[in-house]
Amino acid sequence: MRRTFRVSGSLRTSSVRRVLLAAALLALPALLAACGSRSGGESGPGKASAAPAPAAAPQVFRFRLREEPPTVDPAQMTDNLSEAIIMNVFRGLVAMDPATLAVVPAVASSWTVSPDHLTYTFRLRDGVVFHNSRAIEAKDVVWSFERLLKKETHSPRRWLLEPVAGALEFAEGKAATVAGLTAPDPRTVVLRLEHPFAPFLGMLTMGGASIVPREVYEDPEKKYLRAPVGCGPFKVVRWQPASLIEMAAFDKYYDGRPALDLVQVRIMENQVTAFQEYRTGGLDSLDEVPDDLPPEVQSEVLRYPLLGIGYIGLNLDRAPFKGNVALRQAINYAVDKDYLWTRLMPGANVPGRGLIPPGIPGYDPELPGYPHDEAKARSLLARAGYPAGRGLPPIALWFNTSGDNRRIAEQVQADLRKIGVNLTLREVDWGAYLKAVEGTADTPGEAQMFRFGWALDYPDADAVLRPLLHSKNIGPAGNYFRYRNPAFDDLVDRALVIGEPAARADLYRKAERLAVMEDAPMLFLNYYGSMTLFKPYVRGVTPTPLGEFRIPLERLRLDKPAS
Amino acid sequence: MSGYLLRRLLGLVPVLLAAATLVWLLLFALPGDPARLIAGSRAVDPEILREVRAEWGLDEPAPAQYARYIARLLRGDLGISYAQGRPVAAILGDYALPTLTLGLAALLLAAVVGIGLGTLAAWFRGRAIDLGVLLLALVGASTPVFWLGLILILTFASWLRWLPVTGYGFDGVVLPFVGARLPEWRHLVLPALTLALVLAGALARVTRAALLDVAGAESLVAARARGLSRPGVFLRHALRRALPPVVTVLGLQLASLFGGAVATEFVFAWPGLGKALVRAIALRDLPLVEGCVLVLTAAYVFASLLVDLSLPLLDPRVGEGTALQ
Numbered sequence: 001m002r003r004t005f006r007v008s009g010s011l012r013t014s015s016v017r018r019v020l021l022a023a024a025l026l027a028l029p030a031l032l033a034a035c036g037s038r039s040g041g042e043s044g045p046g047k048a049s050a051a052p053a054p055a056a057a058p059q060v061f062r063f064r065l066r067e068e069p070p071t072v073d074p075a076q077m078t079d080n081l082s083e084a085i086i087m088n089v090f091r092g093l094v095a096m097d098p099a100t101l102a103v104v105p106a107v108a109s110s111w112t113v114s115p116d117h118l119t120y121t122f123r124l125r126d127g128v129v130f131h132n133s134r135a136i137e138a139k140d141v142v143w144s145f146e147r148l149l150k151k152e153t154h155s156p157r158r159w160l161l162e163p164v165a166g167a168l169e170f171a172e173g174k175a176a177t178v179a180g181l182t183a184p185d186p187r188t189v190v191l192r193l194e195h196p197f198a199p200f201l202g203m204l205t206m207g208g209a210s211i212v213p214r215e216v217y218e219d220p221e222k223k224y225l226r227a228p229v230g231c232g233p234f235k236v237v238r239w240q241p242a243s244l245i246e247m248a249a250f251d252k253y254y255d256g257r258p259a260l261d262l263v264q265v266r267i268m269e270n271q272v273t274a275f276q277e278y279r280t281g282g283l284d285s286l287d288e289v290p291d292d293l294p295p296e297v298q299s300e301v302l303r304y305p306l307l308g309i310g311y312i313g314l315n316l317d318r319a320p321f322k323g324n325v326a327l328r329q330a331i332n333y334a335v336d337k338d339y340l341w342t343r344l345m346p347g348a349n350v351p352g353r354g355l356i357p358p359g360i361p362g363y364d365p366e367l368p369g370y371p372h373d374e375a376k377a378r379s380l381l382a383r384a385g386y387p388a389g390r391g392l393p394p395i396a397l398w399f400n401t402s403g404d405n406r407r408i409a410e411q412v413q414a415d416l417r418k419i420g421v422n423l424t425l426r427e428v429d430w431g432a433y434l435k436a437v438e439g440t441a442d443t444p445g446e447a448q449m450f451r452f453g454w455a456l457d458y459p460d461a462d463a464v465l466r467p468l469l470h471s472k473n474i475g476p477a478g479n480y481f482r483y484r485n486p487a488f489d490d491l492v493d494r495a496l497v498i499g500e501p502a503a504r505a506d507l508y509r510k511a512e513r514l515a516v517m518e519d520a521p522m523l524f525l526n527y528y529g530s531m532t533l534f535k536p537y538v539r540g541v542t543p544t545p546l547g548e549f550r551i552p553l554e555r556l557r558l559d560k561p562a563s
Numbered sequence: 564m565s566g567y568l569l570r571r572l573l574g575l576v577p578v579l580l581a582a583a584t585l586v587w588l589l590l591f592a593l594p595g596d597p598a599r600l601i602a603g604s605r606a607v608d609p610e611i612l613r614e615v616r617a618e619w620g621l622d623e624p625a626p627a628q629y630a631r632y633i634a635r636l637l638r639g640d641l642g643i644s645y646a647q648g649r650p651v652a653a654i655l656g657d658y659a660l661p662t663l664t665l666g667l668a669a670l671l672l673a674a675v676v677g678i679g680l681g682t683l684a685a686w687f688r689g690r691a692i693d694l695g696v697l698l699l700a701l702v703g704a705s706t707p708v709f710w711l712g713l714i715l716i717l718t719f720a721s722w723l724r725w726l727p728v729t730g731y732g733f734d735g736v737v738l739p740f741v742g743a744r745l746p747e748w749r750h751l752v753l754p755a756l757t758l759a760l761v762l763a764g765a766l767a768r769v770t771r772a773a774l775l776d777v778a779g780a781e782s783l784v785a786a787r788a789r790g791l792s793r794p795g796v797f798l799r800h801a802l803r804r805a806l807p808p809v810v811t812v813l814g815l816q817l818a819s820l821f822g823g824a825v826a827t828e829f830v831f832a833w834p835g836l837g838k839a840l841v842r843a844i845a846l847r848d849l850p851l852v853e854g855c856v857l858v859l860t861a862a863y864v865f866a867s868l869l870v871d872l873s874l875p876l877l878d879p880r881v882g883e884g885t886a887l888q
Contacts, residue, residue: 067842070646070647222648222649225647225648225649238733240731240733240744240834241654241657241658241834242657242658242834242835242838242839243661243730243731243832243834244730244731244733246733264733266729266730266832267832267834268729268730268832269829269832269838269842270729270829270830270832272713272830273713273716273728273729273830273831273832274729274832276716276717276720276721276728276729277728277729277730279721280720280721280724280728282727282728282729282730431596
């Protein structure tokens with residue numbers, strides 16, 4: 001299939017992310033964050049001079065990454081480890097407030113959107129400079145965006161800019177410039193879209209749309225892979241392979257120098273030793289919280305929701321789920337989600353009721369979902385044609401190898417056995433798992449049931465409803481359920497092109513109700529959450545549904561007692 | 564001697580080629596499509612997968628891929644990492660020094676502790692000390708590195724707080740010319756000790772056995788008769804004659820040293836080849852796996868050569884002719 005980006009077309013998602021997810025959504029917890037403080041409010045570059053008195057000890061915040069980030073090139077970023085560095089080093093035209101998820105000014109100080117929702121005009125902020133001290137102009141934005149689109153870049157995030165008019169022609173080498181991307185003067189950038197596309201501004205906040213200096217990123221030797229240069233609050237000053245990445249506060253950051261002087265990112269895979277490091281004071285924050293947390297550390301755990309959902313998919317093109325809504329609903333009622341997430345695996349995840357996670361427009365607090373109800377499950381099972389499970393052969397539940405996946409699968413197996421539905425568990429490695437689940441656009445995958453998770457690429461209901469359930473995405477593009485409902489497609493497509501936020505949210509709520517309550521293409525398990533440890537002296541921590549690595553380091557401050 | 568050296572060095576070539584072939588075959592037989600890894604999240608598009616396969620030569624038949632791989636190796640080119648997009652040689656360069664320092668430190672420590680304890684045991688043969696050393700050696704040799712590392716961390720870092728938990732240290736000396744940084748000694752102690760304790764057990768037993776073996780030799784009796792003290796005979800004559808088997812065992816232990824280094828580096832977040840290898844395998848980063856295996860094989864073969872060359876120096880009776888047989 002061709003990679004095109006149409007309003008009604010498929011929006012592809014990162015398989016790396018899917019890997020991370022399915023492999024262990026539960027392992028998402030990640031790193032964490034840092035310290036520092038923001039000197040409050042707005043500030044210009046001049047603010048650096050208001051730094052703390054010279055006598056104060058340097059503010060050094062240390063957190064852990066479980067592996068070296070796969071890349072620090074914003075155009076190649078698809079995973080949250082890379083985000084931990086990139087989102088601190090780079091900035092785009094706009095940024096996302098990590099707490100409210102609102103789009104806020106970054107390199108652009110303001111913008112306007114034309115009444116037809118096609119033309120976005122950005123006014124660049126004065127005095128924004130790269131870490132190499134060169135001032136940013138509109139042509140840097142044009143060059144960075146063209147770089148993302150260019151075929152030679154092979155960017156997995158090219159789709160961020162594909163809504164722009166002429167983007168695909170440029171990407172495929174059929175045009176020398178992007179028709180819809182212009183810089184009428186050094187301080188103005190104009191983006192014209194092919195079609196109205198409501199999530200576009202939010203997508204520009206993603207790392208892939210970062211502004212990079214051409215003189216650094218044209219290097220054929222790619223030195224920028226170890227020495228990235230952006231215009232964000234921190235600059236990379238040291239990189240010891242597989243061991244340490246050091247970021248120092250950028251004095252000329254447009255929003256004011258961060259309070260943290262230095263951030264040390266330590267790379268350690270082993271969770272056990274990482275926790276010992278945290279306990280003994282070698283880390284100020286830790287992304288993975290051990291199951292058997294000592295009581296004295298309990299108060300240092302920060303729990304917060306993430307933009308993601310966990311579920312067990314049902315293959316609607318295979319027996320016994322094909323054409324049998326009652327069976328799918330019976331399974332949903334039979335599983336005790338509260339027990340699963342409050343007793344069996346207590347942590348940051350909460351029982352799920354639907355598709356749109358809390359925190360984004362369109363989330364429906366009134367959605368009933370499928371609370372545990374064994375009697376209802378039995379009667380639906382009878383209505384499905386299998387009274388007490390008679391005549392229903394065992395169903396295969398597939399999951400990729402992971403302790404958490406196995407625990408979930410075994411609990412679901414036990415719950416379903418109570419109403420007479422028997423599951424066989426198929427635990428396989430990631431490659432074999434994906435093969436059994438994905439299928440192709442024309443043929444369904446082998447798996448009848450499959451445990452999966454989904455993290456949203458950007459905070460918009462479209463980023464979960466479209467990739468998972470739009471009929472255009474059946475197969476490897478994300479709709480493994482092979483869910484087809486023209487009414488659902490229509491609601492989601494309409495929501496994409498209207499600009500009024502409340503009306504959009506309303507359409508998404510309708511679409512979600514339709515899929516969840518009437519069609520039940522999956523067993524809704526949980527909304528994801530995250531847990532991160534912070535030492536009590538770390539101030540200014542902003543929990544964010546964007547994930548542990550998006551907790552803004554520039555707002556942190558250390559309030560350590562003098563040692 | 565130089566002819567012998569040359570022959571031994573030439574002998575490295577077929578060994579390395581065999582290792583390269585074996586690792587290539589193993590990786591080729593693994594399930595999973597490297598093109599998918601390289602393409603990352605673009606992999607859902609068959610057109611892009613085709614492009615990637617063509618670009619990396621993954622669409623060629625297996626014999627052609629193998630021939631290209633060997634030809635590349637003979638040119639000294641280890642290829643480009645799928646996952647990182649950087650030359651494998653550069654990546655290995657990043658990781659080689661930490662593993663080398665860890666390995667050497669562990670070897671040195673193991674030699675001192677192992678030979679020391681073995682000598683002690685032989686001296687006090689049959690007494691409580693002897694028994695204690697033998698028991699210790701048994702425990703040391705049968706303890707999993709992984710577990711030992713955690714126990715040392717919990718004891719010396721978490722509880723006593725004498726040493727750092729993990730890491731390489733950020734302020735070690737930078738080697739001139741090479742530009743690579745040495746570890747800080749405080750960070751080196753626990754991982755080197757972990758690795759050394761496992762080797763030291765075997766060394767202690769061999770040292771003890773070899774010493775007892777030579778203790779009754781006529782030359783030693785003669786030395787005693789010349790009026791040399793017992794400790795003098797022991798240290799100047801017996802230990803020297805007992806060393807060749809000890810050094811041989813030390814050479815043979817290098818393989819377990821490398822194996823142990825993988826686990827040790829994982830536990831202590833040590834930025835070395837073992838850690839790089841494990842991650843490359845997880846990511847199916849075939850060129851990097853091949854590079855790591857080749858470097859480790861070469862190191863092993865080369866170290867064995869050094870052991871062989873050192874034997875005539877330790878014991879003049881082991882001549883070059885003997886070593887060649």
